[in-house]
């Protein structure tokens with residue numbers, strides 16, 4: 001059985017089905033699973049949105065949530081990631097949701113026998129964020145194919161940029177990157193253009209947080225915003241229908257003007273709302289794939305169809 005580690009492991013059809021399922025979870029509220037299922041949220045890096053929206057998604061599905069606090073766990077006494085996850089497997093967790101600072105933390109978990117969902121892997125991947133971003137774009141435009149999307153900022157240290165750039169391109173979007181010197185990622189094969197050019201033709205402007213925790217560079221905030229960020233003046237030059245995304249948390253007045261977070265074209269809080277229904281869809285997809293749930297959820301979805 002496959003752990004849910006990367007969007008790359010999903011076919012385009014599976015991505016589309018997740019978008020449909022997430023929309024259904026957003027529209028209809030009663031999707032409690034009948035069996036007792038335990039979900040362990042193992043966050044070894046800080047999180048507000050991902051951790052809490054997984055928790056809401058789990059509770060909406062009727063899962064029993066095993067919350068894990070790093071600072072009071074035996075990880076502090078030197079227990080390994082593998083031993084921590086194996087412990088949750090041994091005490092009856094049915095699924096583990098994991099965030100960790102290492103890019104390849106999943107490589108030591110191959111022998112874990114419960115499904116694992118990647119809630120953030122270092123600078124490498126953030127698949128659930130990518131899927132909720134796809135949902136937000138799809139809700140806005142009714143399609144992803146042929147949309148012009150620019151990803152702006154600290155691309156080198158961003159797991160969101162990597163998951164999104166490759167998946168958006170696979171779904172037919174035209175992907176552009178805009179990064180200050182030193183923040184480019186040469187492994188991503190997309191054109192790099194200045195932000196002033198990008199805002200003139202892009203339908204989606206996806207801003208990224210400077211990942212200060214992953215490098216030592218401290219930017220002069222005002223200078224960074226004016227040179228590379230989304231200022232109010234640049235927002236005025238965006239296409240009339242264009243939207244702003246940001247995975248958040250936002251460094252206000254660094255990568256974007258703080259006043260733009262709640263401007264008319266911002267979908268930043270919509271992204272967070274979408275995080276709940278998309279994570280419900282991902283949880284049920286994984287639980288079904290592993291045979292942990294069967295017809296109880298499927299029946300409910302079919303009844304709605």
Ligand code: CP
Nearest residue numbers: 047048049050247248
């Ligand atoms: N976007 C995101 O992953 O936010 P958190 O770090 O708060 O989970």
